[in-house]
Amino acid sequence: MTTTRTENAGLAAGSPAPSPRRLRGGKDSDGGRRKLLGIGGGLAAVVLLALLPLLNLSLPGILPGPTYTPGSLQLLAMCLLMAAAALSYHMLLGVAGLLSFGHALYFGAGVYGLAVILSNLQIPLLPAMGLTLLVVVILAHVVGSISLRVGGIPFAMVTLAFAQAGSVMVRRNPGGTTGGEEGLALDTANLPDFLVGVANTRNLYWLALAALVLVFAAVSWIQYSRAGHVAAAVRENELRVRVLGLQPYLAKLLVFVAGALMAGLVGMVYLLLQSGAVPRAVSSDFTITLLVMVVLGGVGSRWGAVAGGIFYTLLDQRLTALANSEAVAGLPDVLRIPLSEPLFILGTLFILVVLFLPGGITGGIRGAARRFARPRGGQPGRTATAATARQIPEEQA
Amino acid sequence: MSTVILLAATGLGLGALYFLVASGLSLIYGLMGVLNFAHGSFLTLGAFAGWEVARRTGADSWWTFLLSILIGAAVGALFAAFTEFVLIRRLYQRHIEQVLITVGLALATVALFEGIWGTDPVFIQGPAWFKDTTELLGARIPNDRFVCIIAAVLVLLAMVLFLKRTRYGMIIRAGVENRSMVTALGIDVRKAFTLVFTIGGAAAGLGGVLASHYFGYVSPLLGGSLLIFAFIVTVIGGLGSLTGAAVASVAVALLQQFANFYFGLGDLAVVLALALVLLFRPAGLLGRKS
Amino acid sequence: MKPILNIAGLNAFIAGQQVIEDVSFSVPATGITALLGRNGVGKTSTIKAIIGLIGRTGTVELDGQRIEKEETHRIIRRGVGYVPEDREVFSKLTVAENLKLAERDAHPRRQLVEELFPDLVKRSGQLAGTLSGGQQQMVSLARALLNENKVLLIDEPTKGLAPKIVQEVADTLAQAAATVPILLVEQNLQVVRQLADGAVVLSGGRVAHTADSAADFLADEDLTRRLLGVHDDGAGAAAPAAGSGAGEPAPEVAR
Numbered sequence: 004m005t006t007t008r009t010e011n012a013g014l015a016a017g018s019p020a021p022s023p024r025r026l027r028g029g030k031d032s033d034g035g036r037r038k039l040l041g042i043g044g045g046l047a048a049v050v051l052l053a054l055l056p057l058l059n060l061s062l063p064g065i066l067p068g069p070t071y072t073p074g075s076l077q078l079l080a081m082c083l084l085m086a087a088a089a090l091s092y093h094m095l096l097g098v099a100g101l102l103s104f105g106h107a108l109y110f111g112a113g114v115y116g117l118a119v120i121l122s123n124l125q126i127p128l129l130p131a132m133g134l135t136l137l138v139v140v141i142l143a144h145v146v147g148s149i150s151l152r153v154g155g156i157p158f159a160m161v162t163l164a165f166a167q168a169g170s171v172m173v174r175r176n177p178g179g180t181t182g183g184e185e186g187l188a189l190d191t192a193n194l195p196d197f198l199v200g201v202a203n204t205r206n207l208y209w210l211a212l213a214a215l216v217l218v219f220a221a222v223s224w225i226q227y228s229r230a231g232h233v234a235a236a237v238r239e240n241e242l243r244v245r246v247l248g249l250q251p252y253l254a255k256l257l258v259f260v261a262g263a264l265m266a267g268l269v270g271m272v273y274l275l276l277q278s279g280a281v282p283r284a285v286s287s288d289f290t291i292t293l294l295v296m297v298v299l300g301g302v303g304s305r306w307g308a309v310a311g312g313i314f315y316t317l318l319d320q321r322l323t324a325l326a327n328s329e330a331v332a333g334l335p336d337v338l339r340i341p342l343s344e345p346l347f348i349l350g351t352l353f354i355l356v357v358l359f360l361p362g363g364i365t366g367g368i369r370g371a372a373r374r375f376a377r378p379r380g381g382q383p384g385r386t387a388t389a390a391t392a393r394q395i396p397e398e399q400a
Numbered sequence: 401m402s403t404v405i406l407l408a409a410t411g412l413g414l415g416a417l418y419f420l421v422a423s424g425l426s427l428i429y430g431l432m433g434v435l436n437f438a439h440g441s442f443l444t445l446g447a448f449a450g451w452e453v454a455r456r457t458g459a460d461s462w463w464t465f466l467l468s469i470l471i472g473a474a475v476g477a478l479f480a481a482f483t484e485f486v487l488i489r490r491l492y493q494r495h496i497e498q499v500l501i502t503v504g505l506a507l508a509t510v511a512l513f514e515g516i517w518g519t520d521p522v523f524i525q526g527p528a529w530f531k532d533t534t535e536l537l538g539a540r541i542p543n544d545r546f547v548c549i550i551a552a553v554l555v556l557l558a559m560v561l562f563l564k565r566t567r568y569g570m571i572i573r574a575g576v577e578n579r580s581m582v583t584a585l586g587i588d589v590r591k592a593f594t595l596v597f598t599i600g601g602a603a604a605g606l607g608g609v610l611a612s613h614y615f616g617y618v619s620p621l622l623g624g625s626l627l628i629f630a631f632i633v634t635v636i637g638g639l640g641s642l643t644g645a646a647v648a649s650v651a652v653a654l655l656q657q658f659a660n661f662y663f664g665l666g667d668l669a670v671v672l673a674l675a676l677v678l679l680f681r682p683a684g685l686l687g688r689k690s
Numbered sequence: 691m692k693p694i695l696n697i698a699g700l701n702a703f704i705a706g707q708q709v710i711e712d713v714s715f716s717v718p719a720t721g722i723t724a725l726l727g728r729n730g731v732g733k734t735s736t737i738k739a740i741i742g743l744i745g746r747t748g749t750v751e752l753d754g755q756r757i758e759k760e761e762t763h764r765i766i767r768r769g770v771g772y773v774p775e776d777r778e779v780f781s782k783l784t785v786a787e788n789l790k791l792a793e794r795d796a797h798p799r800r801q802l803v804e805e806l807f808p809d810l811v812k813r814s815g816q817l818a819g820t821l822s823g824g825q826q827q828m829v830s831l832a833r834a835l836l837n838e839n840k841v842l843l844i845d846e847p848t849k850g851l852a853p854k855i856v857q858e859v860a861d862t863l864a865q866a867a868a869t870v871p872i873l874l875v876e877q878n879l880q881v882v883r884q885l886a887d888g889a890v891v892l893s894g895g896r897v898a899h900t901a902d903s904a905a906d907f908l909a910d911e912d913l914t915r916r917l918l919g920v921h922d923d924g925a926g927a928a929a930p931a932a933g934s935g936a937g938e939p940a941p942e943v944a945r
Contacts (some may be wrong), residue, residue, distance in 0.1 A: 060649055102496055149675050152682050156435045156495060157639065160631045161678060167628050168671035240705060287628070291503055340515035347515065350508025357500045358490060514750055570787055574780040581778045585833065586766035586794045 011259055045219075047095055052212055055079065056205035065317060068371055073204040080204070080276050080321060081113055087215040087269045089296040090222050093308035094262030096297055098226050099255050100238030102155075105162030105291050108146070108169045109263035111285025112139045113270025115173060116279040119180050121188035131193070136264060142286065143263030147256050154241075163287055170285045180282055186281035189274060207276045213299040214272045215309075217388030218265045234258045294354050301363030310364050315349070405539035407657045412616055413545035414551030415653030420607030420647040421623075421630035422637070423559060424600020426481075430576035430640020431589075431596050433495045434488060435671055437502040438631070440623030441509040442480050444471035446605025447612045448517055451524050462527050469609050471549075477598045478604020484597035489590065506624070521617035530613055542611045546666035551610055555603055556646055563642065568595055576640045629656075632670055636663055636677045638687025648685060691756065694719040694841045694871045695740070700748035700758075702732075702739035708873050708894040709735040713748070716843060722872045724865065724886035727920050731892040733875045734775050735878050741765045741772055753840050767794060772832030772875045775845040775875070777826045781819025785810055785829055788818050792833035803811055803832045824855035831859070835866060845847060848881055879920070883908055891917045 005048035050116045055070045066075040067249050087111060095101040124131065176183030191199045194379040197206050225231045233254035236244045244251045274280055284290055292315070300311025322345035326333060341347050421443060426449075436519030441535050450468035457464045483505060491497045510670035526544065533540040571592045575582045582589045611626060612618045633652050652670055660666030677684065693716035708914040710732035715725045725733050739746040742762040750758040756766050766772065779788055789803070789810075798817050807828045813821065818829055827847055836844055847863065848856040860881050863872065867885065876882050882889070886904035890897060897916055901907040908914060 102499065149678055151677050156429065156433065156499065157635060157682075159435060159499065160635050161674065163628060164632050164635070164671050164674050171667040225527055234581070264664065269649050287537035291507065294500070295507070296502065341512065344515045346511035347508045350504045350511060351507075353507065354501055354504035357504065358487075519836040548698050568788075570783065570791055572781055574787075574791055577780050577782055578778055580762075580789070581774065584741060584743060584766060584772045584774065584778075585792045586837075588761075588763045589789070684897070 011309055016245075024117055041327035045378070049212070049216060052083070053190070053209065056208055061179070061205075064230040065321070066084060071143070071189060073150075073201050076204045076208045077276070078210040078316075082313040082316045083208075083318045084269055084273050085277065085296065086309040087211075087218040088115070088266060088273075089293055089300065089315075090218050090220040090305060090392075091262045091265035092293040092297050093303075093305060094222060094225070095111075096294070097303045097308065098222075098231055098238075099306075101255065101259065102157050102159045103162040103259075104287060104291055104294075105164075105166030105169075106148075106266055107260070107285055107287065107289035108162075108166040108287065109139050109143055110267040110270040110273070111169060111173065112142055113267035114274045114284045115181055117271045117274050118187045118189060118266070121193060122187065123180070125174040125193065125195055128198075135271060136267055139267030140264055143260045144256075149257040151252060151255050151259065163290075166287055166290060170282065170287065173285045174282050179281075184282060189278040191278075194275075211272055211276060214269055216297060218269065219305065221261070221265060225258065226305070230254045230257045233321040242329075286388070288301055295349065299353065299363050300356045301365035301367075304363075305366045307363050307365035313363065317346055318350065323378065343362045402537065403661070404656045405537045405542060407661055408654065409536070409539065409541040409659035412650060413548040413653075414657065415650040417607050417611050417626060418630055418653055419646055419649035420550045420555060420610070421626050422453060422542050422633040422649055423555070423642055424596070424603045425630055426634045426637065426640055426642060426645040427572065427596045429593050429634065431572055432488075432498075432500070432593055433578065434446060434498045435631075436500065436600070437494075437551040437627070438483055438505040438509065439502075440598065440625075441513075441629035442476040442483075442601045443608040443611065443622070443626060444510070444513055444603040444618070444623035445479050445608070447618045448478035448513065448606030449475040449605070450609035451522060451612060451618050451665045454524060454526070457597040462529050463664050465526050469606055470570070471605040472609035473602040477602035480601020481594055481598040483601075484594050487492050488597070489593070492590075510620050510624065517618075517620065519620065521619040523617045524612045536613050538660075544610075548610045548614055551606065552649075554666055555606065556642075559599070559603075560597075560640060561582065568592060570686035572596060610617055629670065634684075636674060636684055638684030641684070641686040644686030691719050693717055694753055696749075696751040697740065698749045698751075699738075700736070700739055700746060701748065702735050702744050702746040702750035704744055707745075708895070710739065713892070713895075713897050714899055715869060715890045716871050717901055718888060719871055721887035722867045722874050722885045724882045725873055726882065726907075726918060727783045727893065727898075727919070728887055729877075730844040732895045734845055735895075736892065737845050737873070737875060738770075739797065740843060741770060769838065769840035771837060771839040771842040771870075771909040773830050773834050773842065773844040773847060774862055775849065776777070777823075777841055779818040779821070780827045780914075781817065783818055784815055785821070786814040788829050789814075789832055789836060792836050795837045798836045799838070800836070803836055806835065806865070809833050813924045824851050824858070827851065827855075827859060828862075831862060839870050840915055842866065844872055845875045846877060847874075848876065848878050856881065879908060879918075893917055914918065 022199065053102075056076055060070045061068070062070075066078060070076070072078070082225075092103075093105050095103045095106065112295060116138050117248065120126070120131045120134055124134075126134075146162070146165045150158055150165065155159060173181045174183055176180075181187055181214060197203055198210070206214050223299050226235075230253075233244060233251065234257075235250040237255060241251050270284065273284070296311035296315045297308050298311070299315060300309065301307030326343040328344055331339055333339075378386060419438060424442075425439050427437060428434055429437075429570075441674070451474035453468040453471045454464055457467065468610050483502070487505065488498055491501065528546040530542070530547070532544055534546070535541075539596030546654050563573055571582060571587055571589065572595070575589050575592055579589055582592075607621065607626075608618075611622060628651065633648045634645055636652060637646070652673065655673060656670050658666075658667040659669035663669070681687075695717035697716065698714045700710065701708060702710045713732070713736055721863060725736065727733055737745060738744045740750055740766055742758075746758065749756060752765070752768055752770065755768070757768065757839070760768075780791070781834065783791070790798075808824060810828055810832060813825065813896070818826060821829065831844075831847065844863070847859050849858065856878060863885055864875070866872065874882075874886065874887075881902055887902075889899075889901045889904035889907045891899040891901075895900075899907070899913065914920065
């Protein structure tokens with residue numbers, strides 16, 4: 004009979020880290036510095052972005068003209084709005100781990116809700132926006148409380164189905180309210196003058212910037228709130244959250260509705276910027292676009308969502324220009340056909356990122372930075388654990 | 401009365417198409433946990449392949465139609481097997497990434513189809529008999545409906561026979577129930593993965609050719625529009641259940657046809673039915689309770 | 691004699707959480723080795739880690755060959771019979787199909803299985819999900835015994851069974867052990883006393899104790915109370931381990 008008690012005790016005593024407290028302390032202050040740097044960098048970026056309409060900068064190949072021209076500002080504002088929309092989708096996928104295929108429903112509800120209210124009710128912009136958001140919240144509550152009865156992949160299918168119903172409604176043009184396939188032009192009668200007309204594009208640009216900052220702040224707040232932590236814990240291990248007596252359903256619903264509310268808000272600014280609503284804003288294609296942005300940027304990271312939104316919008320615009328260029332038109336079919344379809348290139352890029360760059364743009368940058376900072380940075384134990392964790396069949400999880 | 405018969409026949413025809421898409425989706429999901437957004441592209445490519453056959457060999461003979469069905473199914477099967485083997489397999493067990501891959505593939509392929517065949521629908525002709533009607537209980541029913549229904553029933557029977565009578569069918573049924581236990585019996589379950597993708601792709605490709613005759617055209621968006629209803633069908637029928645997919649295909653299509661005719665709200669009625677099923681039977685009509 | 695299974699420094703993970711740590715022990719090439727411990731100490735995880743059903747690091751040697759990098763189905767094909775906790779029969783397949791699926795040798799030992807489990811022959815057309823718990827356990831054991839194995843890994847075969855059936859299962863295991871070594875997870879200490887030669891005891895995901903004689907270990911009141919939470923006095927009516935499978939209701943009636 005051989006008792007291994009002694010061996011056990013030896014293991015417990017032989018803790019590998021001699022001064023764990025100091026190590027952890029170092030990490031903490033490092034994290035704090037990084038956080039400060041992040042906030043400082045963010046503020047500087049916002050100030051720079053706010054000044055762009057007053058500057059004369061040219062970015063040939065990216066912007067159609069100098070930064071103060073309406074054409075460039077329109078594109079930049081679209082980038083900011085898509086970044087904000089991607090952030091609202093990050094609430095679902097990044098924070099709560101919910102793969103929704105129906106997020107466009109709430110963006111579209113913002114776009115069409117405000118457009119329909121403005122053209123049918125004689126009320127000023129702000130009350131109209133408030134009313135629209137109310138509609139969005141109610142809609143999100145109803146759909147969210149039903150679809151959150153299932154999780155994982157079934158949740159994806161169910162959200163898709165609801166969004167599809169919304170999309171079909173809009174295209175059907177019930178009672179002539181949505182304009183069907185043609186879409187609905189923005190009724191400017193009750194809008195303040197400074198938001199109307201090409202000359203005021205820079206005001207719309209500032210509005211888009213404000214929307215992005217607001218959404219970013221709200222996402223950060225919710226992500227670090229109690230509900231955000233519960234939602235994140237649910238993403239990792241729902242069972243444990245239940246055992247702790249917390250309510251995963253309510254936390255997920257809250258995150259779902261908050262994400263929808265933000266999407267609705269961004270949708271309203273999108274309507275003002277585009278001065279019209281088109282059915283694509285409610286389509287499942289648009290949800291997929293948001294999904295692509297978030298994944299390209301890096302799932303789970305707020306900056307990733309922002310970067311993905313901006314990168315996608317610019318790339319889409321550039322690829323469309325490329326598709327219509329003479330250089331492409333002259334190519335043989337095998338090259339011309341793929342190159343003249345921006346979505347083919349974006350879809351292929353997306354597949355490659357999912358396969359080979361799981362952290363997206365931000366993950367890639369972080370990995371490169373780490374490699375640069377610590378050329379031999381190796382914690383073999385940790386990487387081994389992460390690698391193994393991946394192989395675990397889901398049934399066991 | 402004749403209206404009801406006509407609606408029922410049209411609904412059954414549509415249900416047949418839903419089944420051809422949903423059966424593969426449901427088997428793939430049941431066995432592998434993969435939600436396949438590219439399934440619509442299998443269907444669209446099958447439809448275009450069938451159309452190319454019809455265009456090149458003289459559209460209106462029965463031989464051409466049979467050949468186009470065979471080619472459509474084969475193209476769908478090949479495309480699906482390729483998808484599983486080259487893209488899905490690398491991400492074994494990572495379900496979210498697998499969905500993302502199929503989403504990317506759907507985006508890229510629909511764009512590619514638009515590049516090759518254009519964004520406008522291309523119209524298709526079958527044997528002249530398709531355009532005729534058959535009188536049934538006072539209703540004049542377009543013949544292509546019968547073709548869809550018969551084809552779907554044959555596919556259902558073939559799938560049931562395959563699942564019940566062959567060793568791979570047995571592995572697939574066991575894997576849908578408990579995949580890790582199948583591997584723990586010493587069986588390489590991944591061969592079954594490629595197989596269900598191939599079968600699902602063949603059914604979708606066949607469905608594509610039939611859908612092009614049912615609707616009278618092919619367009620790059622054909623698969624995507626059927627796919628969404630097929631998703632609903634698989635959720636209502638119970639993910640992983642072939643019988644569930646068959647029952648729900650018929651139920652959903654009939655509901656859609658009748659609600660459309662009498663209230664103009666077919667699509668909404670379907671989503672409402674989905675909501676009700678989720679509220680009262682979240683696992684679907686014939687799904688496993690977990 | 692060389693051990694049939696040699697495990698060294700085995701760690702295993704479920705959903706990124708480590709469930710067993712640095713587990714090392716070996717299974718002799720004959721007889722039954724019991725794997726013991728309270729609920730949740732990692733017995734099932736150890737078994738699953740050996741055949742790669744959960745992610746693992748460390749080394750596992752089967753008959754002198756390293757297998758810890760291999761996929762589950764290949765490990766099984768090297769000659770491992772696995773009888774999982776909760777039986778895991780395919781409930782929508784018939785008994786015959788369940789057995790057919792498990793056949794991996796060119797000449798599966800159908801006759802042996804028919805002799806051991808005559809009841810299953812009678813019920814071969816029945817869906818396995820409609821069998822009683824004891825009958826399902828027979829199917830699960832039969833799946834492992836159909837093939838020529840180097841070792842059997844059997845996880846709580848008597849869990850939730852009525853006393854009479856427990857004895858039947860124990861007799862079957864004793865018969866099997868005459869030809870193949872077995873690593874057995876078992877909460878019923880009477881069964882352990884009856885069957886096991888050596889014992890390995892886990893506590894908190896680690897090996898806390900190994901014994902060449904399970905009976906000697908069970909006789910040590912201090913050790914068994916500390917490691918298993920109970921002491922079996924060997925007088926027959928042993929107190930069931932707190933919260934263990936033996937205390938659960940036995941769903942013995944065929945549905």
